[in-house]
Each structure stands twice: as C-alpha cells, then as structure tokens.
Amino acid sequence: MGLKHKDLLGIQDLSSEEIRLILETAEPMKDIIRRQIKKVPTLRGKAVINLFYEPSTRTRTSFELAGKYMSADTINISTSTSSVVKGESLRDTAKTLEVMGADIVIIRHSAAGAPHILSKYISASVINAGDGFHEHPTQALLDMFTIKEKKGRIDGLKVAVVGDILHSRVARSNIWGFTKMGAEVRVIGPSTLLPPGIEKLGVTPYTSIEEGLSGVDVIMVLRIQLERQQKGLFPTIREYARLFGVTPERAGLARPDALIMHPGPMNRGVEISPEVADSMQSVINEQVTNGVAVRMALLYLLAGGGSPHEIID
Amino acid sequence: MLEEKALILDADGIRRALTRIAHEIIERNKGVDDVALIGIRRRGVPLAERLARRIGEIEGKNVPIGILDITLYRDDLTTVTHQPVIHKTEIPFDIDNKTIVLIDDVLFTGRTVRAALDAIIDLGRPQGIQLAVLVDRGHRELPIRADYVGKNVPTSRKEIVSVYLTELDQKDKAVIEVDTA
Amino acid sequence: MKLLIKGGRVVDPAAGINGENDILVEDGKISAVGNNLSVSGTAGGAETIDAAGKLVLPGLIDMHVHLREPGFEAKETIATGTRAAAMGGFTGVACMPNTNPVIDSRALVEFINSRAASEGLVNVYPIGAVTKGSKGEELAEIGDMKLAGAVGISDDGHPVMNAQLMRLAMEYAGMFGLPVISHCEDLNLVADGVMHEGYQSTVYGLKGITRAAEETMVARDIILAELTGARLHIAHISTAGSVDLVRMAKKRGLNITAEATPHHFSLTDEAVGNYDTATKVNPPLRGEEDVEAVREGLRDGTIDVIATDHAPHAVEEKDVEFNYAPFGIVGLETAVGLSFRELVEPGILTVEDLVMKMSVNPARILGLVKGTLKPGADADITIIDPDLKEKVDISRFETKGKNSPFGGWELKGLPVATIVGGRVVMRDRRLWQENDKIRNTSGG
Numbered sequence: 001m002g003l004k005h006k007d008l009l010g011i012q013d014l015s016s017e018e019i020r021l022i023l024e025t026a027e028p029m030k031d032i033i034r035r036q037i038k039k040v041p042t043l044r045g046k047a048v049i050n051l052f053y054e055p056s057t058r059t060r061t062s063f064e065l066a067g068k069y070m071s072a073d074t075i076n077i078s079t080s081t082s083s084v085v086k087g088e089s090l091r092d093t094a095k096t097l098e099v100m101g102a103d104i105v106i107i108r109h110s111a112a113g114a115p116h117i118l119s120k121y122i123s124a125s126v127i128n129a130g131d132g133f134h135e136h137p138t139q140a141l142l143d144m145f146t147i148k149e150k151k152g153r154i155d156g157l158k159v160a161v162v163g164d165i166l167h168s169r170v171a172r173s174n175i176w177g178f179t180k181m182g183a184e185v186r187v188i189g190p191s192t193l194l195p196p197g198i199e200k201l202g203v204t205p206y207t208s209i210e211e212g213l214s215g216v217d218v219i220m221v222l223r224i225q226l227e228r229q230q231k232g233l234f235p236t237i238r239e240y241a242r243l244f245g246v247t248p249e250r251a252g253l254a255r256p257d258a259l260i261m262h263p264g265p266m267n268r269g270v271e272i273s274p275e276v277a278d279s280m281q282s283v284i285n286e287q288v289t290n291g292v293a294v295r296m297a298l299l300y301l302l303a304g305g306g307s308p309h310e311i312i313d
Numbered sequence: 314m315l316e317e318k319a320l321i322l323d324a325d326g327i328r329r330a331l332t333r334i335a336h337e338i339i340e341r342n343k344g345v346d347d348v349a350l351i352g353i354r355r356r357g358v359p360l361a362e363r364l365a366r367r368i369g370e371i372e373g374k375n376v377p378i379g380i381l382d383i384t385l386y387r388d389d390l391t392t393v394t395h396q397p398v399i400h401k402t403e404i405p406f407d408i409d410n411k412t413i414v415l416i417d418d419v420l421f422t423g424r425t426v427r428a429a430l431d432a433i434i435d436l437g438r439p440q441g442i443q444l445a446v447l448v449d450r451g452h453r454e455l456p457i458r459a460d461y462v463g464k465n466v467p468t469s470r471k472e473i474v475s476v477y478l479t480e481l482d483q484k485d486k487a488v489i490e491v492d493t494a
Numbered sequence: 495m496k497l498l499i500k501g502g503r504v505v506d507p508a509a510g511i512n513g514e515n516d517i518l519v520e521d522g523k524i525s526a527v528g529n530n531l532s533v534s535g536t537a538g539g540a541e542t543i544d545a546a547g548k549l550v551l552p553g554l555i556d557m558h559v560h561l562r563e564p565g566f567e568a569k570e571t572i573a574t575g576t577r578a579a580a581m582g583g584f585t586g587v588a589c590m591p592n593t594n595p596v597i598d599s600r601a602l603v604e605f606i607n608s609r610a611a612s613e614g615l616v617n618v619y620p621i622g623a624v625t626k627g628s629k630g631e632e633l634a635e636i637g638d639m640k641l642a643g644a645v646g647i648s649d650d651g652h653p654v655m656n657a658q659l660m661r662l663a664m665e666y667a668g669m670f671g672l673p674v675i676s677h678c679e680d681l682n683l684v685a686d687g688v689m690h691e692g693y694q695s696t697v698y699g700l701k702g703i704t705r706a707a708e709e710t711m712v713a714r715d716i717i718l719a720e721l722t723g724a725r726l727h728i729a730h731i732s733t734a735g736s737v738d739l740v741r742m743a744k745k746r747g748l749n750i751t752a753e754a755t756p757h758h759f760s761l762t763d764e765a766v767g768n769y770d771t772a773t774k775v776n777p778p779l780r781g782e783e784d785v786e787a788v789r790e791g792l793r794d795g796t797i798d799v800i801a802t803d804h805a806p807h808a809v810e811e812k813d814v815e816f817n818y819a820p821f822g823i824v825g826l827e828t829a830v831g832l833s834f835r836e837l838v839e840p841g842i843l844t845v846e847d848l849v850m851k852m853s854v855n856p857a858r859i860l861g862l863v864k865g866t867l868k869p870g871a872d873a874d875i876t877i878i879d880p881d882l883k884e885k886v887d888i889s890r891f892e893t894k895g896k897n898s899p900f901g902g903w904e905l906k907g908l909p910v911a912t913i914v915g916g917r918v919v920m921r922d923r924r925l926w927q928e929n930d931k932i933r934n935t936s937g938g
Contacts, residue, residue: 012697021398028382028401037435040385070385091813111815112699113769132817134699169699196702197693231685300385300399 003301007119007126010135011176019181023145025297026290032069033292043072043303046103050076051093051118052129053109058264059129059138062288063106066295072104090114094121104302107131112169125302133167138298139263140173142291144181146283147218149290150259155182160212160254162188162246163222163271165205166195166233170263171222175201188212189244192233209244213253220261221246221272237270246272251281259283315473315490321448321466324485327478330463331360334445335367337461342412345372347440349411351379353429354400356418359480360447364416379404381415386428408437414461418476418487420446423457448487450474463487496520497916498533502545502877505845506552508854508866512846517550519873522916526869543911543921545877551849552865553585553874553914555856556826558650558675558729558753558801561587561618563609564602565594570806570894572606573613575826578804578893580919582826583909585874586617587804588860591628592651598623598634603642615919616912617874619645619860621675624663628652633663640670645860648675650729655681657714664724673725673751673859678711678736679777688817690763690778698766700816703778705733712736716743719750727859728752730803732777734787741796751859752791753799756832757823757899759788765899771812771819772899775805793842798855800848802829806895824895828886830878832900834907838880845880877911884908884923892925 003018011019032040048067050060060076067074079087088096090109094117097105102124107115112132119126130136148154159178165171165187178185185203187194194205206212213219224240234240251260260272260282268274277284322330342348345368352361358380365376380403415429426444433442445461450468466489468474473490497519504515504527516531517524518540533540556579562570572589579587589606591597597606603620610618622639624647626632636647647667653676654660660676667674684707689695691702712728716739719726728740731752740752757775762782765773773779791797805822812819833852837843843851853876857865864874888901912920919926 025399028385028399031401032385035436039435041431042385042387089810089814109815111817113816116769117815132699133701172697172699195696196691197696200693201696 002304006302007115008137008298008302009115009119009126009128011137011140011173011180012135014180016180019141019144019177022141022294022297022301023148025301026145026293029296029300030290030293032296033289038069039071040069041071042300043067043070046072046303047101048072048074048104048299049097049102049106050074051097051105051107052076052078053107053114054130056108056130058288059108062291063129063295066292066299069292070296070299072299090117091121094118098122098124104299127298127302130169132169133172134169135173136169137173138291138295139170140177141298142287142294143174143220143261143263144177145290145294146261146287147259149286150283151217154178157183157217158186158215159183159218159220160186160188160216161220161222162209162212162244164193164224164228165189165198165222166193167225167228168222174220175203179203186212186216190234190240193228209246209250210253213250216254216258218259218261219246219251219254223263223265223267224271241270245270246276248273248275248279251276251279257281261287263287314493315475316493317488318472318491319489321474321487321489322464327447327463327485327487330447331363332367334461334463335364335371338364338414338445339368339372341460345374345376347410347412348414349377349379349406349408350414350416351381351404351433353415353417353425354380354382355481356476356478357381357416359478360418361416364445377406379406381429381432383425383428383432386432388424388428402432404436408433408439410438410440412441412443413439414443414445416445418447419474420444420449420459421452421474423453423455426457427455447476448474495916496533496540497873497913497918498531498540498542499545499550499875499877500531500542502548502550504550504867505849506867507846507849508552509868511867515550517867517875519875519913519916522873524867524869524871524873527867543877547879547881548910549845549878549880550867551876551878552853552867553912554583554830554852554876555586555588555860555862555864556582556584556802556804556829557588557799557856557860558755559587559589559804559826560592560806560822561589562593562806564605568808568894569811571613572609572618573615574892574894575804575806576610576613576615576618577925578824578826578891580615580912580914580925581892581923582828583830583876583878583912583920584616584826585876585912585914586619586862586864587826588619588621588645588856590648590650591621591623596623596628597621598626598628598639600635600638600642603639603644607643615925616914619862621646621648623647624649624654624674625659630654630656630659633659633666636663636667636672637670640672644672645862646673646675646727648677648729650675650677653677653679653681653711657718660715661718661722664718664722664726668722668724671725671861673727675727675729676711676715677729678708678715680707680710683707683710687778688774689766690780692763692781694763694766698769700766705735705780705784708733708777709735709739712739716740716748716750720746720748723749726750730755730758730777730801731788731791731797732758732780733784737787737791737796741791741794744796751798751855752796753801754788754792754797755801755803756825756829756836759785759792760832760836761785761899769816770899771814771816772823772897774816774819774821775823776821789837789842792837792851798851799859800829800833800851801856802826804893806893807897808894809896812897822895822897824891824893824898826893827891828898828900828903828905830909831884831886831905831907834880835905838907873913873916875911875913876909877913878907879910880907882906882908882910
C-alpha cells in the first residue's frame, strides 16, 4: 500500500491506514538519524524545494535535513507574503518550479488553502508545511509518532490540546489525526479562542483547564501569540498564563505518566511553565527528532514508496 | 499463476547446502571469532539464522546475526512507481573490523547485493564483506560474485527462481517457476 | 417597426393576465395584448416571434449589479455588463456606485447615463452613493443625483457604520422618495472574515463572518427606517435571522423591502470546497438553515426581490489564495435558470411570483414605470423557455467576470429572448446584432 494522493495537503484527507503506513515507515528512518553516517541514497536525483512564505526555522530545517538525509537536492525559497500585491502569483511560482523540474514542493503559507492552489498547478508532490489556520499535517504526524513510540498506541488514549485552538493549524491537524486513530480529544482554551462548530469534529471543548486536563494521557500545549491579545481575544498575557498556563499543579491532574508536548517554539512561563517543559514527562525534544524521521518517511512515500511487492533478485 | 518447472533443491538439499556453507565459512575465516552474519530481508534472514545455528553446533560459538533492509538503497526508486514498504534494519552489534557474511537466498543481477554493500558501508567499516547465497542463477549485471554458493543453476531470464523456507512459507525448497498467466 | 409575439403564455401580474396571448409592439411600446392579434391589416406588416410554449414576461430588472465602470474596466464595462444582462434575460439593471470614482455626484450619474446610452444593450439605472466617496463621512449630493436620474442611494460595499449618518441619509433621501439600499454589514464584527463562520470555516481554517455582522445592521437600519419613515431596501439578505427581522418589520407595517441573490438561495458554505475563490462572496454563502430561511422568505413574501449582486472580477484577481481573492460572484447569466431550478421547479415560487420578484417589485422600489405589458407601456419583454436545458458554460459568458460557482450546473428554464424598448437584443440564447434578421418571420 502506498499513499492515495500525490500530495499531503492535510490529515483530513488521510485514512487511518495511510497514517499508520507513514508512522511505520518513519521508524527505520529514525534509525538512520541515529547513525554515524546519516545518509541513504534513496532520493538521489530528486529535487525537493522548500517554499516558505512565512518564516519558520524549525519546520524548514527539519524538512531540509530530511531531504538531505535521503540524498535529495534540497533548496530553500523564502518569500515574504507582505509583498503579495507586487509579488509573483502563486500560480506563476508553481509553473516556474514545475518547469525547473521540482519533484516535491514543501509549502508554508499564511493563507489557508495555498497548498491546494499550488497542487492544482504543479505535477510535483506538494507537502503542506502549514497553511494559515488550516492544517500542519507533518506536525500532527510527528506528534502521533511520538505518542505511539512512548505509549505503544494512540487508540483509546485521552489527548488534551490546550491553547489558541481558533488560530491553530496544529490543533486542527491533530484533531483529525487523533480522532482517526481512535483517541479521545479534548480542546481547552478561553471561549474566545475556541472555534465555532468544533464539537462537530468529534472533540470535547473545555474552558476550565482543570476539568479538561483531569485524567488525560497526553497534554499538548499550543503556543499563544501576542498578536491575539492585541486583537482583544483575551485581556492580558498575564491573565492567560494565570487561567490557562500549564503549571506543575495542573499537569498533575493528568495521569501520572502523561506526556507533555509542545510544537514549539515555547513561551516559557506563559502557556507552559519551565518546570513542566523540562519535566521527565516532557517529550518536546523527542518531537523535534521525530519530525525529521516523519518527514523522511513522507518524502520517501510521496516519491512513490510504500508498495509491498517483493524484490526479485 | 506460477507453475513449478524444475526442482533445484528439496528440504534435504537445502539442509546439506547450508551445512557445507557453514563449514566453508569457518574454514575460510579460520574460525568465527570476528565473523558476523547479516541476512538480507526477507529470505536472507532465516538463512542467516540457520547458518548461525550450524556454525554454533560445529564451533560451539555464537555468531552475531543482523538483519538488513536494503529498500532505501535500491537503484530503481526513480524508475518504478511503487516501492516496497520499508522495514527496520536491525544490526545489534558494531560492524567495525568484523568480517561480515552477507546472506541472501538467490543471486541474480547483483543489484540487491550492490545495495546491501552500500548499506553496510554506511553503517561502519568492516574488515571485509563476503557473500553467501543459496542459489546462484547467473545473469549478473554488476561485477559481483558469491563466496559461498549452495547451488549454481543455469536459468533463462524469463524463469523465476523461488526459494521457500519453513519460517516464512511452511516448506523448504528451491524451484524454477514459470509464469503461466 | 412592429413586432408580434405570438402564442406565448403572457404572465403580467400588474395587468392581471396569466394565459396565452399575443403581444403587438409598435414604436417601442406595447400596442395591444390579446388573442389572435394579427398584423395583416397594418401597413408593412411586422416581424413575428413564435412564442408557443414559452413564457412572455414583463422585462426582468436586476436591481443590484456592479458594472465596474468607471475605474475597473478590467473587471467589467457598461458594454459587457449589459451584454451579460441581455443574455440573462434582463431588460434593465441598476448599477451600484462603488466604482472609481464613486458615483456620488450629478456629473458621475450623467456619465453612467451617457455611457449606457451609447454602449448599453439594456436599460441602466444608476444608483448614487450615500456619502461622498462612500467614505462614510459626509452626505453626497443626493438631491442633485436624483435630479440627474439616480434611482436610489446605496452604500453597497462600504456600509455606513455611523448610525447618525445613516439616520440623516434616510431622512434626507426620504425627501426625494429615493430608496436607501443598505448593504448590512458591521465591519467590526466582520473583522477580516472571508467566509461564513461555522463548522466549515473551522475545518478550512478560514476566518469566519458571523451572521450577527449582518443581523445587527439589519436591526439597526430597520429601527432607523422606523424613526425616519425612510424607504429602506435591504440588499442581499443572507441569514435566517435577517429574514426574521424583515418579516417582523413588515408585520409592523414598515415600508421595508428586501432582496436575495440566487447564490444565497442555491448554495451553502459547503460550496467553498477546495478553497474555490468563485464561492468567496459578501455576504458569504451561509448554512443550510439560512438557505432554507431565504427560500421561505421568498415564498411568504418577506423577500420582495431576486437580485444578482453581479460582481465581476478579473480572472487573475480570483486566481489567488482564498484570503487574498476579492469578494463577488457573477450572476446575470445564471439568475433566471437558478431561479427556475431552485424556486419554481420545487414549487416555492410560481412563475407569477417570479415576475413579481424580478420585474414588478424592482420597478416599484426604484420608481420605474416598468414591470408590465399593458398597452402603452415600454416594450421591455423577456421570453423564457421553461423547458430549455443548458449546462452552464462559464467560458461562454458575456460578462468579463468568470467568477461563478455554477459552472457545469444543469439549468432548465432559460431566457430565449430579451426585448428592450421594442428592440430584440437577445434571441435564441445569443446576442442579436443590428443587422440580424429575425428568423421565423411571417407577414413582412
């Protein structure tokens, strides 16, 4: 079995079998990262382009390393979206990359749906590295990989996502992923940051962090952005930290072996207290390593990998 | 449909061939102190386990066994649309300065062995690499030869050589098959 | 020059006619309606259109159209927009003032009128801005625009957020009997929303526009209309709550009218699909319950008018990320077909109701002497073949705007002739050129 689509635009489009395949393929990839010689020749001669319209050191570096470990030729294009009026249209950029021979294009964009436009105009595979508030599928995959590695399963776990759900593509991708894989998902945040119709995604919203965290297996903390406070969605950062910051006491309401996760970068002392971030339960650094492995798996699978036929030789 | 055309080795034949190869490995390396066996997924793996058992019986020593998945090293990723599912490579020992005996069921074009050599060299710097196969059917496309061969069989390119092993297939035999479909 | 339309079913609610009749047109006016009209007695005879099996209606009027001229000729011009209107069966369109410059003075109203006279294929009725430059600061010269021929005032696209200014506009326009056409949208509630706020916006990760953004302003404007006695017309009503507010206001006897667009009674926010920018429109495509409420509002008479809010944009403007695409859907060439498919076919509206909402009521609201086929009236006539089927082919649109979410839709019930002041401008689903001769002629 391979992936059904040429692109990875969102977890919403994936079946649980596809998610499983990606997670399983990421396991041997993780071994490669741990080796002295972190390189396999698999994607030799493939051009992988990081097209980033939004600054992101982490995700871009992670994709770049994943490509390089697989021997692909990776290049980075960073463009600012502030110049949309003057800049080249996404359609024209897509066409340009196409004729230059791109095999896989990884796109990060502040506008939801930008990867969909790109995929419409390019025959190369498109990987969504985060689009607006829509999805960030590789983050969800690495989160699922991390949980599966630590807990041995996803099915039946209780996962709490805490923070600005309204503006979070990580939350959306994770909600799709975890519910598809059989976990129970709770979302916790101030009512102004919970999106409308969220229950219809099969999750339970909580405005009390104490209630929401009680008995969960995973606490996933989202980054809170100052800009939301400036738009009046909550009164002050201080009050947010007081009401929704994940402190050791609040983390203690979860199961004793609960995992603490954060997609980074963290605002220590705001959405997560340093003691929690650095606790034994924290797998925040594992998430980063696993990100590279999951992205290697995706590059491999989108380059055509994943069918089970035997090697005849 | 695959139809059996000729028997290359039956269960006894496989057993005898492996016993002989085990002796040859010991003899050629003057013991097995620095020898490790690495089976190429999938059928090289039970063969490596059987060889290790034989060597243990003969020498009274345990040889380390590893499993190699060469999928990521194949040279045809760009030419075929579907590639195999990747499994883990499991080599639980340091290969530096060891004599590695690579084990596979059938030697044909040599491309799998080429991929396996690259994969091993990415893992470390062994003293030397040797190759053991149950069946050598010819038609090499690369300058590669086996150090230990269970049986040499002349075949035509169209024929299919299949090795069945009890661990995976509930029977032991090596046969020439033709596709009648 | 005479024209005889024979054997069609004439539906003219203003004249109380709904049945098979012939219509004789002379010198741009209706000269007779009746059975077995003949032209043999008249000198020179007449061209005849065989309308058997077809509906012969007072010319349809779209009271909410963006012709984009002056200033945005890449999107549309008076020439192309009126060609689209003719194809869509409209004999007249009222054009919104959000051009560049904004239609906020006599000179600009006259500009529209003169362009329409020279380039327009159908009648064009200019609507003036409420405030100078639509900036929402000072009243525009409403009286002078009325004298130049403006049929209404509107803040379409730039809602007047200042309630006091809106109150003054209503009081002032009331002096001239001009309707105030209100685009009800609280810009603070909209913030930078791009689609209906709800489950779909959550899934797509797009900023939502709450129903309240429209409803609070509908409520405000109804209250102000009650205060001022103004003739308030609510443009493109899109939510169940707005329909209720208008219904209640009408019950209280207020002089309020409302319109709905074909896209708001045909599509829900699910149409946004794969970030299809052709579905990006303001007010946004709403939920199922809103579509139902709009249909019910049309059925029970709460909503008086079907208007398209025809909002063409250049292809490259819409071929971008959803967030960056401009709002708007083109509607002139699909309005009749969608109304038949979504309203007449399911029995929500009769053909007579449809004529009320697409001809009689718009004429009444805008103070036009139109909307009837009584002898003496202008010969603005729309002929519709209720059985004609066609698949929407956007590439064949006359409008410059290709931003329609209805491409590929199978429509049944389509205009087959558009006659403006006795002149045939569209016939058999194609525009009628000056030198074309009417086929199926007899007499002559």
